[in-house]
Each structure stands twice: as C-alpha cells, then as structure tokens.
Amino acid sequence: DFIGGVRMKKIRVISLVLLFALFFTGIKEVTAASYVQVHFINVGQGDAILVQTPNENILIDGGGKGKGPQVVSYLKKNKVTTLSAVVSTHPDADHVGGLAYVIKNMKVNKVYAPNISHTTLAYKDFLLAVKSKKMKFTVAKQGLEIPTKAKDITLRFLGPVRAYAKSDLNNWSAVLHLKHNKKSFLFMGDAENAAEKDLLAKKLISKVDVLKVGHHGSKFSTSAKFLEKAVPAYSVLSVGKNGYGHPTSDVSNRLKKVKSTVYRTDKSGNVLFSSNGLKVTPRMVR
Known part of the structure; x- marks a missing residue:
C-alpha cells in the first residue's frame, strides 16, 4: 500500500x-603497505637507519657527534619532512651523537629510548633537544609497539628484556623487530651476549631476512646460538674506521657459517633494502 x-x-x-x-x-x-624501505646510512663508526613505509618515516639512531647534518641531508634527499618516530637505541655517542641536530632541525612526532641515561655531552645534548621541542620520551621496552597505519606492518621492541647494570649500556639497547607481511628485519643496536641470551630465553628471536648486526661486529655480540635462530639471509655491519677491530673475524666467520650475505657501510656506503612484503631487494645508494 x-x-x-x-x-x-x-x-x-x-x-x-x-x-x-x-x-x-x-x-x-x-590497507596493506605496498612497500617498506630500510636505509642503512653510512655515518662511519656508528648507526643511523631510516625505515620508510607509505605512511611513516622512522629514524633509528643518528650517528656520532657531528653526523647530524649528514643524516638530515640524507633524509631531505629522500623527501622526508616529518619523522613519525625517532628511536635512540642507547646512550653511546656513536648512536646518539647526531640525534640532537636531527630533532632540532626536523619535525618529530615521538621519541623512544630505553630507561637508561648517561653523563656524556652527546647524551645531554640529546635530552636538551627533546626538551626544547616540549616532548617527552616513550620508554622502549620489550613488547611495546610503534604504531603503523598498515595492517601488514608491525614494529615491535623485543628488548631490553630486563634491567642491566647502569654501566652496561650496550645490553640496554632497544632491539627493534620490523615485520612486513612475510619479510622481517631485526635491528640489534649494540646488544651483546647477555641481551642475546635473554632474548633467546624468552623465545623472541626467530628467522629474519635482514639483520642489523649488533655492536658493529664486536666479538661479544652475534653469538653462534643467536645466529642459529636468526639465520639472516642478509646482514648489515654499520661500521667505519675504528680502534676496536670491528668487525671482528669471529663475527665474520659466524655470519659466513649461516650463509648470510654481508654488507658493510664502510665498503658499500649507504645500503638500501626494499621489501614488497614477499621479497627483499638490496642495493647500494649514493
């Protein structure tokens, strides 16, 4: 009707x-992310890594003191105007030294760092830069995720698993795991044997496609037991001229044993890995 x-x-x-x-x-x-790009920036003896997704730009460490302008220049060259997250893995100067400049000269939404401090000028400058932007730290710890806007990307902190001695800065390293569909990346900071053992005990280490080798290839990191679980298809040594003997022949031999293809920033320059979620492709970039 x-x-x-x-x-x-x-x-x-x-x-x-x-x-x-x-x-x-x-x-x-x-939606799913069409790509992820991971840039290992050649900052000499130190770490600076840019993770790019279609929605986010994340910087892990900023190289040593004086490397900030180089890192910012690289970011701008790659059309990065905003960093959705900056991760300071630990307070060592060759990781945190350039971050003060980056934070002062870029738009930064969030800063993550483990709950350990240091008395060096490099670390103090980093703290003051964060304070000058009226920002606060988010404590990096096991299980915490950095939010992403794609359903097939997870960025999760695997470590630090627990508190270490205040003098043991390397094992305090924020260990970050990136998963993009079927592919994965593991960023170890300067984590050494104690942190590796704790990660293995918690069953947090599994097979990865790309490994950022811990502590620039120090003999105290990247143990045989750790590599048995991680079995990285590719490994990156972020390294420069140093007096420590990094990377050591011990680590090089252990990586060879698991048939990992190794890239060194001191030999290859900037190394870029592109992932479509099913395949990872490495190349060297200027």
Whole structure:
C-alpha cells in the first residue's frame, strides 16, 4: 500500500544517509603497505637507519657527534619532512651523537629510548633537544609497539628484556623487530651476549631476512646460538674506521657459517633494502 511504500522509502533514505555519514567520519579500511624501505646510512663508526613505509618515516639512531647534518641531508634527499618516530637505541655517542641536530632541525612526532641515561655531552645534548621541542620520551621496552597505519606492518621492541647494570649500556639497547607481511628485519643496536641470551630465553628471536648486526661486529655480540635462530639471509655491519677491530673475524666467520650475505657501510656506503612484503631487494645508494 501507499503508506507502506513511503515507510520503505524513508528507511532506504535513512540507511543511505547513515552509510554516507560513516564513510566521511573516518571509518576507513586499514590497507596493506605496498612497500617498506630500510636505509642503512653510512655515518662511519656508528648507526643511523631510516625505515620508510607509505605512511611513516622512522629514524633509528643518528650517528656520532657531528653526523647530524649528514643524516638530515640524507633524509631531505629522500623527501622526508616529518619523522613519525625517532628511536635512540642507547646512550653511546656513536648512536646518539647526531640525534640532537636531527630533532632540532626536523619535525618529530615521538621519541623512544630505553630507561637508561648517561653523563656524556652527546647524551645531554640529546635530552636538551627533546626538551626544547616540549616532548617527552616513550620508554622502549620489550613488547611495546610503534604504531603503523598498515595492517601488514608491525614494529615491535623485543628488548631490553630486563634491567642491566647502569654501566652496561650496550645490553640496554632497544632491539627493534620490523615485520612486513612475510619479510622481517631485526635491528640489534649494540646488544651483546647477555641481551642475546635473554632474548633467546624468552623465545623472541626467530628467522629474519635482514639483520642489523649488533655492536658493529664486536666479538661479544652475534653469538653462534643467536645466529642459529636468526639465520639472516642478509646482514648489515654499520661500521667505519675504528680502534676496536670491528668487525671482528669471529663475527665474520659466524655470519659466513649461516650463509648470510654481508654488507658493510664502510665498503658499500649507504645500503638500501626494499621489501614488497614477499621479497627483499638490496642495493647500494649514493
């Protein structure tokens, strides 16, 4: 009848209005990421790593003192205007030294660091830079995730698993695991044997495609037991001229034993890994 027809028409109109409202109030499907790029920036003896997804730019460490301008230049060359996250793995100067400059000269949304401090000028400058931007630290610890906007990307801290001695800065390293669909990256900072043992005991280490070798290839890191679990297809040594003998022949031999293809920033320069979620492709970039 006529009244029934009017009622049905009204219901249809209301349904369409509701659908329209839902569509424009930000309820959107979370999509998969078409790519992830991981840049190991050649900063000499130190670490600086840029992780790029279609939605985020994340910087892990900033090289040593005086390396900030080089890192910022590299970021801008890659059209990075905002860093959604900056991760300071630990307070050593060859990791944190350039971060003060980066934070002062880039838009930064969030800063992650483990709950350990240091008295060096490099670390003090880093703290002051964060304070000058009226920001606070988010404590990097096992299980914490850095939010991403893609359904097939997870960025999770595996370590530090526990508290270490205040003098044991390397084992305090924020260890970060990146998963992009079927592919994975593991960034070890300067984590050494004690941290590796704790990660293995918690069953947090599994097969990865790309490993950022811990502590620049120190003999106290990247143990045979650790590599048995990680079995990286590719390994990157972020290293420069140093008096420590990094990377050591011990670590080089252990990586050879697990048939990992090794890249060194002192020999290859900047190393870029591109992932489409099913395949990882390495190349050297200027």
